[in-house]
Amino acid sequence: MSIQETIEQHVKNAVLELHGVSLEQVEFQPTRKDFEGDITLVTFPMLRQIKTNPVQLGEAIGKYLVDNVAEVVRYNVIQGFLNIVLADAFYLNSFKAIKKTKEYGRVALTEDSKKLLVEYSSPNTNKPLHLGHVRNNLLGYSVSEILEAAGSKVYKTQIINDRGIHICKSMLAWERFGNGETPESTGLKGDKLVGNYYVRFDQEYKKEIAALMAQGKTEEEAKAEAPILLDAQKMLIKWEAGDEETVDLWKKMNQWVYDGFEKTYDALGVDFDKNYYESQTYLLGKYVVADGLEKGIFYKKEDGSVWIDLTDEGLDEKIVLRSDGTAVYMTQDIGTAIQRMKDFNMDGMVYTVGNEQDYHFKVLFLILKKLGFEWSNYLYHLSYGMVDLPSGKMKSREGTVVDADDLIQQMADTAKAISEELGKLDEYSEEEKEELYKIIGLGALKYYILKVDPKKRILFNPEESVDFQGNTGPFIQYTYARIQSILRKADFDLSEELQLNENYTLHEKEKELIKQIQLYPETIQLAAENHSPALIANYTYDLVKSFNSFYQNVTILGTEDINEKKFRVQLSHSVGEVIKSAFQLLGIQVPERM
Incomplete structure (x- = not known):
C-alpha cells in the first residue's frame, strides 16, 4: 500500500470516528511550493457531508494523522487545505527500496501481459523519408517503448505503401529519363534516387499541362489528358494484371527504396518486428466487404459501387469498393486490421498517423465494430500534428521537403x-x-x-x-x-x-x-x-x-x-x-x- 493510500484510509477512519460519516472519496494534491508539506488533503469536498468549519476539520484530521500514522510528523492548515509533512525516515526508506529495485519504474512482462501492436512510419516507396516521417517514427517508437515499460508486450509494425499510381509515376519517369542509372552508379541512396524521379514526373506533367492549356484545353481537361499521366495509369493497369516486365521494374525500384529506408531507420534508431505491404493486403478487405454486403452492413449503388451509411452515427456515407470492383484505402485497412489480429492475437492496436486522417480512423473503427469484431473497441488512433518549418510547408512532389x-x-x-x-x-x-x-x-x-x-x-x-x-x-x-x-x-x-x-x-x-x-x-x-x-x-x-x-x-x-x-x-x-x-x-x- 502506498503512503497516499495509507493516509487516505486513515482520513476516512478519522472522519468516521469524529463525525460518523463514511467518505467515498478523498481528494489529494501536491503541496504548493510556498507552504511546508509533502502531500495536501483538500477538505472542501467533505463539507457536503460534514457541517463544520474547513479549518477546524483540517486541524482535527491533521492531529489524528500525527497520532496514528508513523510517517506523518506534523501538519499545517491553510483554509481548506491540510498540508501533511512526512518523516525524513519515510523518504530514506523509500530511496533504499528504489536503489534495490531492478529496472526501477518498469513493469515486468508476464504470461498475462496485454499484447499490443503499434503501427508507425508506413511510408510510400516513391520518395525518401522526410521531417514529417521523422515525427511519426519517433512518436511510434517511443510510444511502443513506453507501453512495454508500463507492462504490455508490444509488437512494432508498419504498412508499406508500395502500390498505386504514385509508385507508377516514379517508375515511368525512371524508365523514360533514367538511362539505366542505379544507386550504385550514382552513389545515391535508393530512396533518394527513386524520389528524384517522382519529382521529375511532376515537372514533366506540369509542362504537358501547360502545353495542352496553350492549345485551348481547360486546366481540368489538361490535367486529365496529359500523356505522361495516361501512360502512368496504363502502367498501373499492367502491374495489376501481373505484367512480368512491369512487375520486375516495380520489384527492382522498390528494393532500392527499402535499402534506403533501412539506412534511415538505423540512423534514427527505430526498428520493426513485422512489415506489411499494401501490395499484399489491398485485396484482403474485398472478401470482408462481400460478406458484409450479404449481411446488410454495406449496400450497393446503381453503378455497382459498395458503401456504408454512417449518418446515424454522426458521420456520412463511405465508399468501400469502387464500381469497377477495385479496393479503396478503407477496404485495405479493414483487411489489414483483421489479418494483424490473426497474426498476433492482440488485445489492442495503436495507429500512429497524422491528424489529417482523424475522420478516416473514426470510420474504420466504426466499420470494424459493425462487422462484429469486439477487438475494435481497443483500437486507438495516435493522432499527431504536422511539423512546420520557419520557411513554410513541405511538398513532396515539388521536392521541397526536409529530407x-x-x-x-x-x-x-x-x-x-x-x-x-x-x-x-x-x-x-x-x-x-x-x-x-x-x-x-x-x-x-x-x-x-x-x-x-x-x-x-x-x-x-x-x-x-x-x-x-x-x-x-x-x-x-x-x-x-x-x-x-x-x-x-x-x-x-x-x-x-x-x-x-x-x-x-x-x-x-x-x-x-x-x-x-x-x-x-x-x-x-x-x-x-x-x-x-x-x-x-x-x-x-x-x-x-x-x-x-x-x-x-x-x-x-x-x-x-x-x-x-x-x-x-x-x-x-x-x-x-x-x-x-x-x-x-x-x-x-x-x-x-x-
Whole structure:
C-alpha cells in the first residue's frame, strides 16, 4: 500500500470516528511550493457531508494523522487545505527500496501481459523519408517503448505503401529519363534516387499541362489528358494484371527504396518486428466487404459501387469498393486490421498517423465494430500534428521537403558547431567527437519533437533544439554526463548499503530529488495511458532541474561525513539511472562524458 493510500484510509477512519460519516472519496494534491508539506488533503469536498468549519476539520484530521500514522510528523492548515509533512525516515526508506529495485519504474512482462501492436512510419516507396516521417517514427517508437515499460508486450509494425499510381509515376519517369542509372552508379541512396524521379514526373506533367492549356484545353481537361499521366495509369493497369516486365521494374525500384529506408531507420534508431505491404493486403478487405454486403452492413449503388451509411452515427456515407470492383484505402485497412489480429492475437492496436486522417480512423473503427469484431473497441488512433518549418510547408512532389537523412546530418553539424564554440571537447579524439556530435544532435532532434504533446503542431527550429540550456535534449544529456563525472570521482563502491543514522535530517534539495524519483513509475503509467512521450520528456526535465538545484546547493563529494557523502553520491547515481531509463523510452542515448 502506498503512503497516499495509507493516509487516505486513515482520513476516512478519522472522519468516521469524529463525525460518523463514511467518505467515498478523498481528494489529494501536491503541496504548493510556498507552504511546508509533502502531500495536501483538500477538505472542501467533505463539507457536503460534514457541517463544520474547513479549518477546524483540517486541524482535527491533521492531529489524528500525527497520532496514528508513523510517517506523518506534523501538519499545517491553510483554509481548506491540510498540508501533511512526512518523516525524513519515510523518504530514506523509500530511496533504499528504489536503489534495490531492478529496472526501477518498469513493469515486468508476464504470461498475462496485454499484447499490443503499434503501427508507425508506413511510408510510400516513391520518395525518401522526410521531417514529417521523422515525427511519426519517433512518436511510434517511443510510444511502443513506453507501453512495454508500463507492462504490455508490444509488437512494432508498419504498412508499406508500395502500390498505386504514385509508385507508377516514379517508375515511368525512371524508365523514360533514367538511362539505366542505379544507386550504385550514382552513389545515391535508393530512396533518394527513386524520389528524384517522382519529382521529375511532376515537372514533366506540369509542362504537358501547360502545353495542352496553350492549345485551348481547360486546366481540368489538361490535367486529365496529359500523356505522361495516361501512360502512368496504363502502367498501373499492367502491374495489376501481373505484367512480368512491369512487375520486375516495380520489384527492382522498390528494393532500392527499402535499402534506403533501412539506412534511415538505423540512423534514427527505430526498428520493426513485422512489415506489411499494401501490395499484399489491398485485396484482403474485398472478401470482408462481400460478406458484409450479404449481411446488410454495406449496400450497393446503381453503378455497382459498395458503401456504408454512417449518418446515424454522426458521420456520412463511405465508399468501400469502387464500381469497377477495385479496393479503396478503407477496404485495405479493414483487411489489414483483421489479418494483424490473426497474426498476433492482440488485445489492442495503436495507429500512429497524422491528424489529417482523424475522420478516416473514426470510420474504420466504426466499420470494424459493425462487422462484429469486439477487438475494435481497443483500437486507438495516435493522432499527431504536422511539423512546420520557419520557411513554410513541405511538398513532396515539388521536392521541397526536409529530407530525414539530411536533417540527421544537419543536427550533428549543428551540435558540432555549438560544442566547438563552447570548447567543451578539447580532450576528445576526433572519432570520439564525431560520435558525440551524432548523439547530441539526434538527442536534440528527438527531444525537441517528443517534448511537445502529440496533438500539437510543431514549428521545428534545429538551432533552438541544440541548446545546452533550458528544456532541451543536450541540457539533459549534459546533466547526465555531469552525474557520471561525480560517480567516477567517488572513492567507494556504489552498491554499499547506506549507513545513515535514522535521525538523519534530509536537506530540502535531497527530499525534493527523492520525491521526483518516486514519481517515475507513475509517470510511465500516465504516459502509456495517454500515449504521450511528452509526459516522459517533461518529467525528465523537471528531474534534471531538481538535480541541478541540488548540485548547486548541497556539497556532494566535499562533505566530511563519509556516510552523508555516500548517500549523496548514491542519490546522484539514482537520478542518473532514471534519466537514462527515461531517455531510453524516448529513443535517446546519453553520453558518459560531454
